[in-house]
Amino acid sequence: AAAAPMAQTRRLPEPAIDDGEDAETRGAPGYDEPVDLSPPARVGTTGALPSPARAPASVAATGSGDATSDYEAAVGHIREKRYEQAEMAFRQFIQSHPRDGHVPAATYWLGESYLQRNRNREAAEQFLKVSTDYARSPQAPEAMLKLGVSLNALGAREQACATLAELDRKFPAAGSNVRQSVAREQKRARCTA
Template identity: 35%
Template sequence: MKLKSVLLAALLASAAIPALAQTPMPEDPLDDRSVKRVERMEKVVRELRSIVFQGRDTGKPVVVQPAETEAQILTLGERIGDLEQTLQRVNGQNETLTHDLDQARRASAEQKTRSDALEARLAALEAKLTALETAAVEAAQVAETPAPLAPPADPAVAFKQARQFLLDGDYANAEAAFLAYVTNYPDNPKAPEARYWLGETLFVREAYGDAAGAFLGAVRGWPQTGWAPDATLKLSRALVALKKPADACKTLDELAKRYPKAPPAVVSRAASTRVAAKCA
């Protein structure tokens, strides 16, 4: 009922406004303000008429909805509250992650310190182990070096004794005996053969440099003996071990040239040595 009364009054006012507008009014300083007030009133009337006609056309009661500003404000406030709570949770998680990260960094630094210390200790132990191994090798070499033997006065007896050492597998004493023989009897006809057997004892213990020297002394002059082809082959193999392939290939060429009737076993090993030396 109140809404209908308000609308009726608005309509009456709108009807009266044109009449008032036609009545001449005295001019005064308030004309401009009066015009603006009238314009505002006309706008309100037009809006009210629109509402009335809308109700008449649709047949439905006109309900003027109050502004939902307060509800929207409440909704926005709730959303802001939710965002603040979420932000607080995120901040808390960030603080926890930062704390965990700091702890992980400290643990990593401590682990690196321990690792560096262990590596230093390991390097020191490896150095000590290397020194001990070197000392052990040197001690073994000293132990293997045969003590000088007093050779028999008879060269034949001395050679026979040295040969027996070799047959018994006593390479240390055999080496010492043959070395004593070539030292004491360098001009004896058996001296080249003694050098050959001396080279054998040296070759067995991988003293390739000394072995090559002994074999070279044995084949000097290219003696035509049963052991000469094997001595020449052993010389080439010692040169291969000493990483002198060119010299080894030349020695093998001389083997084929000087001893064309060498035993098949020597010829076979010579062929494999050529492959090892990469001879042309």
């Protein structure tokens, strides 16, 4: 008789907080240039970001069909720092498994895949989605932190500072690592106390 396969429990990577270079030294294009964050005329949601300059490409169906396997495969791309492949895998996962419990984390990691490639507007959109649509998810506080990082990299310092200041009120139970990162990012963005 064949034994039933044992379920494996893997610890997923914690969202990486970039303790390295800031956007000025990371080569973020247009860091010192002002950014127009005014919403397009037909935005129905307050606080929505403008549409990205390029429309996302269609995601080809390449997943296994099993949500957990697809999610783990996408996380593997993040672990290996293959951010373009991670983007495609997480987009495919979200499209194929829109009601799966991993969607908030997948959305966070999709944002991270953009942030690591200096695609700050797309990153901000994903982090905003996690911190608002999935505000009760474990990823929400860090997503709001990364939203502030993304906005600062876009040159939207005031919005970045407001976002970082709001994090403590919106997520009072955020961990000490997130709070320390908020303080560091507020300093980096030159937010006034």
